[in-house]
Amino acid sequence: MKIAILKTSADIGAYAADIIENRISHGRMKVLGVATGSSPLPVYKELAARRLEGLSAVSAFALDEYVGLSPSHPESYHAVINREVTKPLGLDPERVHVPDGTATDLEGACAGYEERITAFGGIDLQLLGIGSTGHIGFNEPTSSLSSRTRIKTLTPETRKDNARFFTSPDEVPTHCLTQGLGTIMDAKEVVLIAQGRSKAKAIAGLIEGPVSVMCPGSVLQMHPQATVILDEEAASELQGAAYYKYVAENLPLWQR
Ligand code: F6R
Numbered sequence: 001m002k003i004a005i006l007k008t009s010a011d012i013g014a015y016a017a018d019i020i021e022n023r024i025s026h027g028r029m030k031v032l033g034v035a036t037g038s039s040p041l042p043v044y045k046e047l048a049a050r051r052l053e054g055l056s057a058v059s060a061f062a063l064d065e066y067v068g069l070s071p072s073h074p075e076s077y078h079a080v081i082n083r084e085v086t087k088p089l090g091l092d093p094e095r096v097h098v099p100d101g102t103a104t105d106l107e108g109a110c111a112g113y114e115e116r117i118t119a120f121g122g123i124d125l126q127l128l129g130i131g132s133t134g135h136i137g138f139n140e141p142t143s144s145l146s147s148r149t150r151i152k153t154l155t156p157e158t159r160k161d162n163a164r165f166f167t168s169p170d171e172v173p174t175h176c177l178t179q180g181l182g183t184i185m186d187a188k189e190v191v192l193i194a195q196g197r198s199k200a201k202a203i204a205g206l207i208e209g210p211v212s213v214m215c216p217g218s219v220l221q222m223h224p225q226a227t228v229i230l231d232e233e234a235a236s237e238l239q240g241a242a243y244y245k246y247v248a249e250n251l252p253l254w255q256r
Helices: 009-025 041-050 053-057 077-089 106-119 156-165 181-186 197-208 216-222 241-249
Strands: 002-006 031-034 059-062 064-066 125-128 150-153 175-178 189-194 226-231
Touching: 002 009, 002 241, 009 041, 009 053, 009 125, 009 189, 009 226, 041 077, 059 077, 059 106, 064 077, 106 150, 106 175, 181 216, 189 197, 189 216, 197 216, 197 226, 216 226
Parallel strands: 002 226, 031 059, 031 125, 125 189, 189 226
Antiparallel strands: 064 175, 150 175
């Protein structure tokens, strides 16, 4: 796992955008996995500013969607991805996929989503945030480490965290469709971003805790190509923070 502890949100956006730009320029970015929420916003901002030509040919798959919110609801992940990702990055809307949280057959929609990811050749790079519960995607604690896209119940804590996007906390849906931990682990590369004190415990669990269903993000310890990009506050509970900075300052030649 590669760990970067950076000063500002702009530094974080630039660091992740460099990775994505590098993969595009080496022809290694056909399918980008995109996350919603606040964490990846600096990355989208930076990518939009760079106006990368190669992005228009990239397909995208979202991590998750609320159950029961119409795609026209401004906080449905269909709408959020369209507003924050598809439009500013100049992606082709035909190539941007979000699970269908309004399907009559939700299980069928989940199975179909997995098939679509496979048909597109799998996800080359998955962007991730992490919830205060340790969730990635919406895989809340006790999610199976090998889970696939399915229906999940959001924890009250996650609903509370996400209430800031809605006019009242009761409006936050109770259920979602989310890529599973197994689906996320199948991405060839993952890049997770976390900022702020509220993420410090989850980040400590992800990087230094045991691999455990109680901190679903910890499964990324088993991923062969994972990068975690943090600010100082999100890194504040890491026992090894000084060492991770030392490693970043002393990268071997082939990683520079
Ligand atoms: C979003 C997602 C979630 C968020 C997480 C953090 O698609 O899957 O895992 O990344 O809840 O949310 P923010 O970034 O808003 O703190």
